[in-house]
Amino acid sequence: EDMPGVTATSIKIGQTEAYSGNASAYGAIGRTLTALFKSVNEAGGVNGRKIDFISVDDGYIPPRTVEQTRRLVEEEGVSFMFNALGTPTNTAVQKYLNMKKVPQLFVATGADKWGDYQRYPWTIGYQPSYRTEAQVYAKYILKTAKAPKIAILFQNDDFGKDYVLGIKDVLGSQYDTLVVKAVSYESTDPTIDSQIVTLQSSGADTLVIAAIPKMAAQAIRKVYDIGWHPLEFVSDVSVSVGAVIKPAGVEKAVGLITGLYGKDATDPAWANDPGMNEWRAFMKANMPDADLTDANYVYGYGVGLTLLQVLKQCGNDLSRANIMKQATNLKDLEIPTLLPGIKVNTSPTNYHPIRQLQLARWNGKTWERFGEVISGAGS
Amino acid sequence: MLLEIRDVAMRFGGVVALAGVSFDVGRREICGLIGPNGSGKTTLFNCISGIYRSTAGSIRFDGHLLTGAKRHRMIGYGIGRTFQNLALFRTMSVRENILVGAHHFGRAGFIASALRAPGARAEETSARQRLSTVLDMLELGAVAEHLVASLPFATQKRVELARALISSPQLLLMDEPAGGLNHSEVDQLADLIRAIRDRMAISILLVEHHMNLVMRVSDRVVALEFGSKIADGSPATVQSDPEVIRAYLGGGVHAQAA
Amino acid sequence: MAGTRMLAIMAGLACAVAIAFALSGYHLFQLTMVVTYAIAILGLNIVTGYNGQISLGHGAFYAIGAYVTAILMSNYDVPYWATLPVSALICAAFGFAFGLPALRLGGLYLALTTFALAVALPQLLKYPALEPWTGGVQGIVISKPEAPLGLRLSGDQWLYLFTLAVGAVMFLLAANLLSGRIGRAIRAVRDNPIAAEAMGVDLALLKTRAFAVSALYTGVAGSLGAIAVQFVAPDSFSVFLSITLFVGLVVGGVASISGAIFGAAFIVFVPNLAEQVSKAAAGAVYGVILIGFLYFIPSGFAGMARRILQRMIPQRPAMLVRTEVGVRENGHA
Amino acid sequence: MIGLLHQILSGLVTGGIYASVALALVMIYQSTHHVNFAQGEMATFSTYIALALIEAGLPYWGAFLATVMISFVMGAVIQIVLMRPMANAPVLSSVGVFIGLLLVFNSITGWIFSYTIKSFPSPFEASRPLLGGFLSPHELGATVVTLAVLVAVYLFFRHTKLGLAMRAAAFNPVSSRLVGIRVGHMLALGWGLAAALGAVAGMMIAPVVFLDPNMMAGILLYAFAGALLGGIDNPAGAVIGGFAVGVIENLGGAYVVGTELKLSLALFTIVAVLVFRPNGLFGRVLVTRV
């Protein structure tokens, strides 16, 4: 059978990653994966094959993603693309990869659209979509308050806008009455103080913060400082105790709610967790200089393990079709860095591998999970 | 009269550079303009060529009212000029510098130029013909391909003159053309200026501190001080005018140099 | 001299065409991008290199061109080639309009203004009211043109040859423009605006038109880029694009036509080179290469080429034999 | 009404950030006639150095001083090693070098110090925020520091011989040498001072916006805009410009066009002002005559 990128002893896998440019923070994911596959290779590889992982820089610029992806597919002849970073970047190559029938596995973006198995059968997402997450928050808000007055702070891009969409999904026609103010910011804005002031003066009593860590930390601090006490939600992107809560002030974040699916390395709750210890051991052995408060290392490790499972399931049939088949046939896979009870599940009609969340509240020391694990559906 | 200057005044904040100057320049006349440093000569040039908008008064040229007219139109009216402190296009060759002086003859715009339309080509050919005449006349042929910045000062001044001449002006404004020339070179320049006037049948308004030159070539001399006219007449009368001697010439060798 | 140059250009073109049949799709895609960026850099060079108006925001015109093509292709089913003239016109209009206020600003102030345009444009593209056309943050995916019937070329080959043809025509037009009356005026304005005006150059008109032509070039490049990449989104056109074009300009050589090609090759290939050196600090490696390049060759590829040529062809001495000032008998009529 | 007041206040606070960076830009412009696009990234790098020093146990002000000095040396060394040999290069090429420097500093900072945001201590921290939370003691302190720096820069350029010599060296290096000014030293000094001012700005800004390698990316544009709005040759103008940009941006975003276009609106306003005052609100009009 035709198995591009595969030899008797190796399999070539491609990834585009932002090693330079504005999003270079995410380069940590690529580096984690590189280290992970290297350590796997040292231990003999998967099913006797070494993983030849080619992770290249696209600077988070779509035209370069196209160029690099084409290089990986046409020149390097990779078997498939794995965990490429970014929504616009992946969008730029989605059509190309699907036309060439090259699997686009577990893309590193929380946009909702990666679950569209009918139009793009060769593309599959990974983490819970932002939209699903927002739906969970909206449902929770409706459950706890009679007539909430909701304010939303969102990043003016696909990431932020997915939260607005998710809330709209749940509120439906009530959206315009319940959401009293939604304001955006640009990821390059120095501060979001003005937005918080605007949101406060709208009279809202509930605030959803769909922001990256820096802005989330600023928002949490500012909300507290101006003496506003809304029911406050923050995107799962910004739950890091080290990168968000501590900078904002641990006491200023008390009461903050989020939906979690993974474990945060800086949360004391996981100090002795076996799963996280496994990750720590990996980091110590393979990336001793890395900053352990950076959530990207945890993420990269988790998604890497997921891929290893897919490869294991493939056995010796590493045709692109089978790889896609196995990637869409993961059953209750447990990943040590995911929250207890949250499992990876895919099927030919479910291209959202992680679709569970659990709400958690910051109690001043740690994220305290409450309620049950909620399964959101990709919309 | 070709050029009529009436009560032209120019002030910069508190500085009064011109305080109401009136005089005329006739056709085919060479008019010398002298005066102490800072008496407003260059400022008057700038008013005529539209670089400054005079604060009062009027300037007429060949029937057109120049005051208020657009700067880039002046050359089309027939006013060519050189500058006191070289204003050349430093990164361009002598040839290109001079050709810019022929810009106003052309009509070819962006599209015609880009397409090398026949009209544009014809214009370019005629500009090059003018160019070779001017190059010959000012003996700049040998340096035509040189960058102007590397040439001696006086040669650069000559390039400026060529650039003004290629535009076929009716009035040529020359601001200190003799700067940096030695005695015999000044003599040659004097011949050149007269020759230009005779061959091209144009008027010349000449600012110069080199009395030798001014007195030799001018048909008439106007003297300014503090932005006002203090004398106007034949070279000999102006030169012996006590006011002019007090304010400008002093009693030294210059006064008699002519 | 002019003849050998013509010959060299024809030979270069012939090679460029021949390459289409020698390389694989991915490499052709890269070369297509080189030609595209070369056109964009040439556009930037017209306004910044030749006319002396510093623009740090030409990415904005590139983006407008790209979006015009994408919108026409996806919303109105216009064939890809027919979008080029439309995009050229629209970008020229934008450039002209933008050039009007920019006229009054010099140096840094203009640099800021253009930079601001480049920063603001992605946000404008995301603006909700424009979403029906621009697709908002999601952008627009367009389909790749195929070779016209009868030509047995792959899509990549065809697209490359098409881009090359457009590029060749645009380079030729630019060369004509810059060597003639208008070109001299454009440079004269850069060197000495006051004198240029005194020589009859209408500054306002010339500068705004130069801006328009420059925007037109960059816009057409944007269109070609959109067709090649098959996707436009606000993130494709961040300020980084403008800065990249500027880097291409400087590296290729200010006020040089052929330099644009080298500059384009630099901005396409060097980032890949940089990341091969170090993933951990790809940006730093790119920066070091860029600095090193400018450190050793401050006047860019074109400047270096010029110097080598000068060394090969002995120049007449720059010193002038003194000529007597005088008039020949056959003076001016 | 109270909302408006709050918007203005928070605009002033953000404006203070722009103002402090704008001052550094004025510094380098006055002393080299360049605008160094890498200035922001250099300042960020300096701030990380300060953090490292503080984490190594230095008291705040000790680290502050050490950072200012290290940054000064860093700026001067860059000038001597990189820019000096390029003294005769075309201006646009030096802009290319600045872009290269920006990439290098940004990437190196991320590489050495990681991309996770970090909080940076403030020397002005008190127990409670002022004015109902709309002004923190740090923001007040930082503004005072900016104003103090402004006064120092102003006095330096206008009333010291060295300041005059630095301006002269930037305008006309050839003539400066003829009167005995060591132009090379002046340029190195200018880069050093600009880097030092950048470091001060960085250390004042980091507690507000948190420290990350891209901390200055957004700020620099606003600072640039503020400096030009006020007049790039006028330190006081640049500071006023910086504050004005902060306020315009907030008010526009909150009341006029919505946050999506607030940056566009702010920039548009500035450009509009510049069209009418091409040298900025307080810039000196320099005449070139023939």
Added chain:
Amino acid sequence: MPKLLEAIGVHAAYGASKVLHGIDFMVEEGGVTCLLGANGAGKTTTLRAISGMVRTSGEIHFAGARIDGRATEDIARAGIAHVPDGRGTFMELTVEENLRLGAYTRPDRAFRDDLAHVFDYFPRLQQRLHQQAGTLSGGEQQMLAIGRALLLRPRLLLLDEPSFGLAPLIVEEVFDILHRINREQRMSILVVEQNANLALAISERAYLLETGRMVMAGSAADLASNEAVRRSYLGF
């Protein structure tokens, strides 16, 4: 009189084009030396060579020390002031700032005293003290350039066509002033000047430069009586 400045076999070039072909000349301590030459002969280049503004070979000694190859600013600090051709005005600065820069290497008090002298010579400058120097008239800028150089209180003053653009009355005054300064302060002067009559009148030594070579050297009186010089430079 001892030699203050001596040049031996000086060559100079701009890039590839050679301009000076091994010239020798000297300026005596306390003396005035005049350099004549046609347009483009290399007079300006000679002064630039002294000030270290062009690439040279050969030897230049000043006050007993070699100065060739040294930086322009060091040469200025060693006591050589240069009124460059084109005047070298700091266009963007005010007249006052221009003058202060002239005295950059000297203490402030000395500056204030000398400034009074400069105003005495050129009252015009005092009236224009706070004007942007770039807006001065050509002649006013020439006065500024001379004033600026005097404020350095040099041992040797290099003047590149000091009469350039000055009104006749002022030209005479300038030469009077130079003569006076030379006498009173024993400031040595090397002057390049097209107004050979005046220049030779205040000079003791004179040189004639042609296309980069010294073709004549001697006392000012010798040159003034030379037939060729008279025809080309003196006009009688």
